[in-house]
Amino acid sequence: xxxxxxxxxxxxxxxxxxxxxxxxxxxxxxxxxxxxxxxxxxxxxxxxxxxxxxxxxxxxxxxxxxxxxxxxxxxxxxxxxxxxxxxxxxxxxxxxxxxxxxxxxxxxxxxxxxxxxxxxxxxxxxxxxxxxxxxx
Amino acid sequence: xxxxxxxxxxxxxxxxxxxxxxxxxxxxxxxxxxxxxxxxxxxxxxxxxxxxxxxxxxxxxxxxxxxxxxxxxxxxxxxxxxxxxxxxxxxxxxxxxxxxx
Numbered sequence: 001x002x003x004x005x006x007x008x009x010x011x012x013x014x015x016x017x018x019x020x021x022x023x024x025x026x027x028x029x030x031x032x033x034x035x036x037x038x039x040x041x042x043x044x045x046x047x048x049x050x051x052x053x054x055x056x057x058x059x060x061x062x063x064x065x066x067x068x069x070x071x072x073x074x075x076x077x078x079x080x081x082x083x084x085x086x087x088x089x090x091x092x093x094x095x096x097x098x099x100x101x102x103x104x105x106x107x108x109x110x111x112x113x114x115x116x117x118x119x120x121x122x123x124x125x126x127x128x129x130x131x132x133x134x135x136x
Numbered sequence: 137x138x139x140x141x142x143x144x145x146x147x148x149x150x151x152x153x154x155x156x157x158x159x160x161x162x163x164x165x166x167x168x169x170x171x172x173x174x175x176x177x178x179x180x181x182x183x184x185x186x187x188x189x190x191x192x193x194x195x196x197x198x199x200x201x202x203x204x205x206x207x208x209x210x211x212x213x214x215x216x217x218x219x220x221x222x223x224x225x226x227x228x229x230x231x232x233x234x235x236x237x
Contacts, residue, residue: 011206028201034139035194037147038187042224042231045183048174049235052167059165063155071151078147082140112140120145127149132163 030081033074086112138189146186171235180232188225195221 015021047058061067089112090105097103153160163169173179199217202209 011204015204025204028197028204031194031197031201033194034143034190035198037143037151038190038194038224041150041183041187041190042228044170045174045187045228045231045235048167048170049231055167055170059155059162059167062151063162068152068155071147074147074151075144078139078143082144085137085140116141116144119141123142123145124149127160127164130164131161132166132169 026077027081027084030077033077034081036070037074037078082116083113086116138185139193142186143190174232174235184225184228184232187228188221191224192218192221 015025044055044058044062047054086109090108093108095102149160150165152158154162154164156162174183195217199209199214202213207213
């Protein structure tokens with residue numbers, strides 16, 4: 001097997017070719033946003049460790065149009081990421097049988113979405129119930 | 137999985153609601169309150185899990201996306217992407233242990 005010129009199909013724009021592929025790429029691009037968000041949090045932690053002045057400056061930058069814009073764009077992307085995660089979970093999980101019947105795909109997806117909604121509400125409530133009291 | 141469960145709400149709370157004072161006051165993430173949050177074991181754990189797991193998940197998927205974009209991947213690139221996630225995790229742990237001292 002020496003110097004055989006096998007055909008290697010170029011990978012340039014295969015995903016532009018049909019909507020299913022394009023949505024796949026949107027789904028995969030959500031991971032860039034998730035990484036970026038983790039870096040934002042890490043920066044915040046760094047600023048927290050650097051002291052009050054640094055952290056307050058970071059908070060200010062978090063309110064800038066660019067930062068708000070980034071988070072507003074990230075929100076639907078990560079929500080789509082969550083949705084597609086649960087949509088594909090029937091394929092990523094091993095078969096689960098309960099009482100002799102295999103767990104249906106729909107059950108898995110619905111449970112996942114319900115869990116995500118519940119977790120989101122929990123997170124919001126945890127923050128909301130602990131907000132500082134603003135003296136009138 | 138964690139990013140699917142709490143990702144959207146966390147982004148909304150920390151990136152939109154609190155900075156704008158929308159539904160939640162701006163002081164929710166004040167210096168003193170955040171310091172108190174990471175002072176507790178639960179706060180440290182939550183911070184570490186979110187940052188580290190989001191980093192690993194995001195970078196791992198980015199690594200596999202390279203192939204979709206036609207970039208040839210190998211052990212080297214794998215080490216870079218996962219190395220970045222490990223570096224981020226180590227930085228996070230270091231910061232969590234030194235914050236507030």
